[in-house]
Amino acid sequence: MSKAIPFETARVLAMARETLQIEAEAVTALAGRLDGRFADAVRCLLGCQGRVVVTGMGKSGHIGRKLAATLASTGTPAMFVHPAEASHGDLGMITPVDIVLGISNSGESDELSAILPLIKRMGVPLIAFTGKADSTLARHADVVLDTAVAKEACPHNLAPTASTTAQLALGDALAVALLDARGFKADDFARSHPGGSLGRKLLTHVSDVMRSGDDVPRVNQNASLMELMREMSAKGLGMSAVVGDDRQVLGVFTDGDLRRLIERSGSSTDLRTLTAREVMHANPRTIAADALAVVAADLMEASRITSVLVVDGTGALVGALNSNDLMRAKVI
Template identity: 60%
Template sequence: MLLKIPLRRNQAPADPAISLLNPVLMNAQLNTQNLTLNSPILDESKIRNSAMTVIETEARAISALQKRVNGSFLHACQLMFQCHGRVVVIGIGKSGHIARKIAATLASTGTPAFFVHPAEASHGDLGMITQKDVVLSLSNSGETDELLTILPLIKRQNVPLIAMTGNEFSSLAKLADVHLDVSVSEEACPLGLAPTASTTAALVMGDALAIALLEARGFTSEDFARSHPAGTLGRRLLVRISDIMHSGKQIPVVDQHDSLTAALVEMTRTGLGMTAVTDDQGHLLGVFTDGDLRRAVDDNDIDLRDTRVGKVMTSNPKTITADKLAAEAAQVMEAFKIHALLVVDDENHVVGALNIHDLLRARVV
């Protein structure tokens, strides 16, 4: 025998607490609260004052760091500069986020570095740290349990330890070979709870370390580009004329004694909107462009069938060498309002050609 229990449709739950778990009802209640016209968050002057207070508080925290570029800072730079392995940056919570950024900045500016999560280090990742490395540990309190757990093991390996804390008397600071003081007098958070000024101070100190090391290593813009090959800056600093120019049979070239008709055929064949004009030894004499053609058509004294291209070409054209950066070609084109360039060698022989479309395809401009 089956027992049928009738169900009442559209019946609201008896317990009002259960209804609060309905996402639709919860969002409706939240939206209603946010639309309260008397909410101070809608006061423009209070918003502005709040933002200015945060900025001023964090600016003071950064300014206080200037006096802390001392012997400890120099010692930390020395340890990191002489490191034959990598700088291992560790931290947890908000300090962990800052530690990740510092590791990324160091790595992209010539100091090999990576981030290790201290909790994961306790479960195997500690093996990533070798005796050739230097450890940079971040903790505002200097008493973070996850860090203190792994520090004895790091010290046992005789790995240099740099601590960045807001408490020079903390356990982390005392265990470190070098302590960098990033303490702040107050947080920007009005509750004094959320890490704000303290994380900013730690971030700036990390940037100071990275840039000091960058300059000590003689790190150049080309070195930076090698770490950022996919970015716009990397392309502008790495792509050279030889990488994108047309070469061999793709170069439009005619002799100075050739006819305008021959020049037009050559321009059409390569599609670059111009052709190089050379002498009998292959030295560049000039260039014939679409603009030169228009001017020749408008000149009644010029017979397009009989005139030699050498008489209507533009002499001494702008050129560039194959070893130059593609970005330099873009600068030349922009400065002289031209759309194509011939590439020459030291003896003024034409070895390549390119136009603005080649630069666009290479994403240099």
């Protein structure tokens, strides 16, 4: 093993910048070479009745796993099959209605080359990502996408660096083009990612996280202020809805309203004589139970409130929601 070069900050930064520059140039050159073959690949994948089976060895295989995951999460069913394992039984995972996408910079990987004739014998379309237009992989492919790079970022031009970056970028371009062609929307993405933050924002409704039934603080408009305060204390939301006899929301009363009432009244007013209707804040902010929880979060932020009442289509009270409920649901 060669002797290590003494650590120099300037040299480290220079190498890093050169690597980024080489890889950026590789991706830019790749964009300039896109032609009708890319559209052919998209058209082929759109017509796939089964799954896109991505395969590749070594670093290309790592890129392939990522591409399969990206395709699957953006509306194109996909899976990764290791070419070495394919020769020992996993080739059975590929069916006649699938499409194979093979990735190899040299196009001569032994493990991948070994299964190419079998793939063609099955009549399965083959799309190739390769840097060698005359390679074994390219000769077997129905569509060849050129991922050639001028040089690797490795100073010895050996370690796959710029070439794998080009493969990764082209895979993302293919996935995004397919996503657009399928009309894949944000809510479709959310359904594939229910555990992620986007999924929670686009799939969680107010009805999923709101308080309901006896947990909702509410009093009739004719209730006394004392009853109103007891209801607020019992339910622990720092507020209470004020409703009519038909459960229609007439107003809301909060801890802040109570403080302001005391400040205004002084010692001359007997607060015990006041009713909920007299002290409530009329026409409060409300939200529908079927609204997205993230919309409720935006409403509370815009209105500078920490709780909001939930109503049905007639304006009747059905629930209550506060910022803590949204945080527990990881919507905010």
